Amino acid sequence: MRPALNDNFSRLVPSYLFSEIAARQKVFSAAHPEVKIIRMGIGDVTRPLAPAVIEAMHRAVDDCARPETFHGYGPEHGYAFLRERIAQQDYAGLGIGPDEIFISDGAKSDLGNLVDLFDDRNVIGIPTPVYPVYVDTNLMRGRTIRYIDCTEADGFTGQIPDFPVDILYLCYPNNPTGAAISREKLSAWVDYAHANGSVIIYDSAYEAFIREPSLPHSIFEIEGAKECAIEVRSYSKTAGFTGIRCGYTVIPKELGPLGAMWERRQGCKFNGASYISQRGAAAIYTPEGRRQVRADIDAYLENAALIRSGLEAIGLHATGGENAPYIWARTPEGMDSWKFFDLCLEKAGVVITPGCGFGRGGEGYFRITAFNSRDNVCEAMQRLKAL
């Protein structure tokens, strides 16, 4: 074969984390078929979709059955019915217009595809421990990454570095640590971006889990952010859309050519999100829709509180889980992540996610997610307590 391959792929660390978890779980299950395993490591929602969303999607399916209401290609950047609701409700009072909002099939696609807009010589700043997608999508383009350590001392919001980066990824509420960021700290990051001319890519996929009124849901609540930030959001965790696929990216006009470049990129390599998914997403902006998706998130947050207090009750140091679906905890006595994983699996039949799977700064920690039934959460906590 003559075409040269993209040899940046060889720089990617194979993603063994979830396959290794599955493999160890399988071995254990085969040896102990009598143990009911509780999976507390999964990052996928478990509650069914809100009735308002279901109803809207049924109507959308019916629209496609009649010539007079059939919807073919939609606007590449999303239907106005959705963009306008996002502008009015998600960004109320923040001065973001529908033409600065670009609908897609999800945050992961947008986070991956935004790299297309920038030159590959840019230096990328990534706080760690971290959701591996920011790292991998930039390594695939051969870019240099500078890691920014996040520790308990800074509440996992990172120390402002003394070196410049061109593009900075921030994710709050954070995956995997469940940390939220204060308005002051986020302002400090925006100031850093202004001082260095950096662009911030702000992943706020978990903003719907924020319950503390003082915390910012959007980076655009911070003065000056429109001049330096792109925000990516998803309905996956907000409304359980992990299988439905819909999200959006906000590129403020203040960022100059970037909005038009994204339009061009998407117009050329994307054909819009599903009409049915967009109708479903629009339904969460109705009064019933809002109430229903909030109730689902409340239920997950109650799980999170039970997990965090359960872990604390057995003497583990836990953070997160208050404005996020993730609880991040230290392994007991500095045990290594995989060793603790094995212990939980073998002695309690509980699957956790080893922190080392999230890169530098993750070793010695583990992640538990609140995406589970109440019964499973309570039983898992009982078992860990007994252990």
Add this chain to the structure above:
Amino acid sequence: MRPALNDNFSRLVPSYLFSEIAARQKVFSAAHPEVKIIRMGIGDVTRPLAPAVIEAMHRAVDDCARPETFHGYGPEHGYAFLRERIAQQDYAGLGIGPDEIFISDGAKSDLGNLVDLFDDRNVIGIPTPVYPVYVDTNLMRGRTIRYIDCTEADGFTGQIPDFPVDILYLCYPNNPTGAAISREKLSAWVDYAHANGSVIIYDSAYEAFIREPSLPHSIFEIEGAKECAIEVRSYSKTAGFTGIRCGYTVIPKELGPLGAMWERRQGCKFNGASYISQRGAAAIYTPEGRRQVRADIDAYLENAALIRSGLEAIGLHATGGENAPYIWARTPEGMDSWKFFDLCLEKAGVVITPGCGFGRGGEGYFRITAFNSRDNVCEAMQRLKAL
């Protein structure tokens, strides 16, 4: 702003075609509100979805309403229920396995994203006139493109070039010319790829329109193609999924690392196609589904036949429309494409697509599509005849 932008975007020709068409149409409508304009240029389907698809999507929506049947993140490369049907039915007897099939949200995404797998120094071969996406997605990566002229003399299937290219794009049945390719000619392209070590990216989005039994539906019907070709398909035109979003790409094992690289790319930048869309797509493989989508395509093909004979009856030289939804015709007396566009709009209230919008070799031609109601097709032909 400090990050250097991807300056390859400046090499892209602004895509004025459809916006220019819309602008001219708007000016005309404002001046002549009494004329009912018939749009014969649109590349979007118009018939509603097949009842089997609608039913399957309603069931899929209901699945998402109950915890026991809820579907969150699906397998990144698609559900087995769909991959297996594709392998069994679309590739019956061709030895393509479900693990060589990767489901996505559509052919345009896959065609755009496949560029990620290759080094940017590769030379790209693109037959022209052409669907602009192959060109733009490669220009965005700064690649060198060598055009391969397709003319009436070669039935718009191109002359085998006397220079090598690393990656070759082929699309049959073709957009915009509606040309189909014979088994012999496609074999000649596969031979060219073997002789030069090229990889062919074969876009067979319109294969469902093939009615002539001797024509190949897939490049994998050609001996030796598995060693040199990737095939991209879509449900957009096969089953009217332009608003539903589902397609797939076949990367045969014989292509070595490319399948694993695509898995890695998609695992990192994509989260799977909508569960509802995949259930809808699976329904077209049932006996009723097959019958229903075939009937829809037959209706479009009857439109195509009426258009082609209508154009010929008024003395225009027309090709395509027999195994494709597109008719490609010479403008009368070598008139330039936009001039003929204006004439059709102003004197007949009919909108066509000027051939020059499809790049080199398109000037002096126009494209008409069969995606319309029978009544509109008949009236448009009457009006052009009168003109």
